[in-house]
Amino acid sequence: MKKIPRILSLVLAITLLLSVAGCGASDGKTHLTFQIWDVAQRDSMQAICDAYTAKNPDVVIEVQVTSWNEYWTKLEAAAESNTMPDIFWMHTNQILYYSDFGMLADVTDLYDDVEPNFYQDHFSEISIGNAQGSDGRMYGVPKDKDNIFLVYNKEMFDAAGVAYPDEEWTWDDLVSASQTIYDKTGKYGYMAYNDDQMGYWSFVYQAGGCILTEDKTRAGFDQPGTKKGMEFYVGLQDYDWCPKQAYFAETAPGTAFFSEIGAMYIEGNWELMNKCINFPNMDGKWDIAPMPKCPDPVSGDGRATISNGLCYSTAAHGKTKDIALDVLKFFGTEEAQLLASSYGAAISAYNGTEQPYFDAFDKAGYDINVEMVMDQFEYGVQNVNNSAKPKWKSPVLDELNKVYNGQQSLDSALVNMQDIVDTETAKKLAGD
């Protein structure tokens, strides 16, 4: 009988030994993991990691890429068991959920020893807002900023004899150009599909409406500007020149555009370099233009583009928090942000580090009017979020889906969407 405990203890001892050996890497360096979701930015992220480790040879950083959907499932599970990656990207969709629960390290005072007003002096208000928790503290170092714009096919415009879109373009021009292109070439015009950030949100803000009120406690689907923007956007699929939602379920607008089936769609600047590289045969055939403006907004000047931005974060209770914070501190500097920009994958958030992003397109020989993206930041609207967003995002999309397939009117959808957002937000606020 005595044999069994003896064998067990031996097995235990061996496992323990092995696990200890597994933890402390044999080279005596600190190993950090850096989790991201965009494979197109792996090189730029690796570059800034290398820049850091060149100065700090006792640190090794491994960049890991996980697909967007898996990323959030994994990160949440890791957060629960306090095994989050040492450094990771944070998105506006999720930052309030994570920061309100105290999962992210507060980096508000990170630069106090060098520059007390670091964030305010070097980042735009939107960039700072995108990295803030509900309490106004910083839970990430701003990484990049982006906005969305119109992508158009020059050949189709030429064939239809329509002038290229410019900053004076309004919704009416969008509709009439689409119609002419469809009539003359048989190709689709502007491909409007059911999406929030890449779809109706910008149009709502252009019309003077809003998705969430200023204090983020209520939805704005009951406001006249919101209704105007949504009516226009959802109504686009009634035209012959716009594919129906069923089409988009099988073919993404970007795919249709680069297969030369449609003349226009909306894209974000983070995808530009990727598109240039992946569709070399389309080089020179397409360009980008500002978002068309609302001709008669309920309020405002009719201009808006949804501007989002990511940040670098680390766990609040990570084992390597001090070193991770030091890495974050470096990632926020002008040097690191200039370097990241130069890969053309994302525009760094630090003011004045944007140019290398635009230069990357020239260097690679892609003939696109990328500088326009910079001008659009002037009327950028912060990507809509509040702490209940993960709860209401999908149900709101479902309601709108029912409008697209004719199961309900837009008016009833707006009432339901208002109700969904308000209820979930109220629940979240009451829980805090």
Next chain:
Amino acid sequence: MKKGTKLSVAARREENWGWIMVAPTIIGLLVLNLWPFVQTLYTSFCEHLGFGHYKFIGVQNYVDMFQKPEFWKATWNTIYFCILTVPVGLFLSLLVAMLLNAKIKGKGIFRTIFFLPMVCAPAAVTMVWRWIFNAEYGILNQMFGLHVNWVTDSKVVMIACAVVAIWSNIGYDAVLLLAGLQNISKSYYEAANIDGASKVTQFFQITLPMVSPTLFVVMIMRLMASIKVYDLIYMMVEETNPAVTSVQSLMYLFYRESFVAGSRGSGSAIVIWTVLLIGMITVIQFIGQKKWVNYDV
């Protein structure tokens, strides 16, 4: 052995070793199956506040769930999926099994071909089928000059999913049924031939009764798998697909509740409901089997 009889030292040692030998399986079952089930049951009575923090709220999740039209729609979708896939799937599998059991050339090759879908990853299978079904460029519409929105029309999307499910499972079910068929003694058929029974009579009087125990097992397995269908529908129909509510199964709804919206409480309630559903259907089947399954050899 009588009660109270003391075991000899050797016998006791043997018993201990017996426990140790089965321990990995038992521990695995307890840790990986039973404990998560208990947790799921508990979670279904809680609200998930975030990051593993739960608040007990009693039966509220169930009350909310039963009031949601999407929930009833998903339940019906799941049952509809079973109605579409199980009878047709079983019939085709039996047919294939009988053909593979017959004297035909290249039997080995056919068996391999029919079993191949089972070896492919479901995600990859679905991706290929999506291209076949694609309304604009899919080979199906092109070949027959149709214009059917296979995966976006709410009326046909379930049929499209059922076709893929049946296609993927025929091979596996057929192999199981084939094993059952091969256990039937040849002498029954010889006797039937001498008596002048037709092939059809032979099928209904000999083959079907003799293979019924295997058929019953396959049917139970197929039904359970169909009720739990998730990956296929998830891959076929994305969230922005206008037909999503017409095809969303209980497990798809569970995924969206638990992992997209983060409401693990209501997600767990859906799981418990599904368990009950499977339980009920299986009980009905075990009662029903007495009428048609033949265990006499």
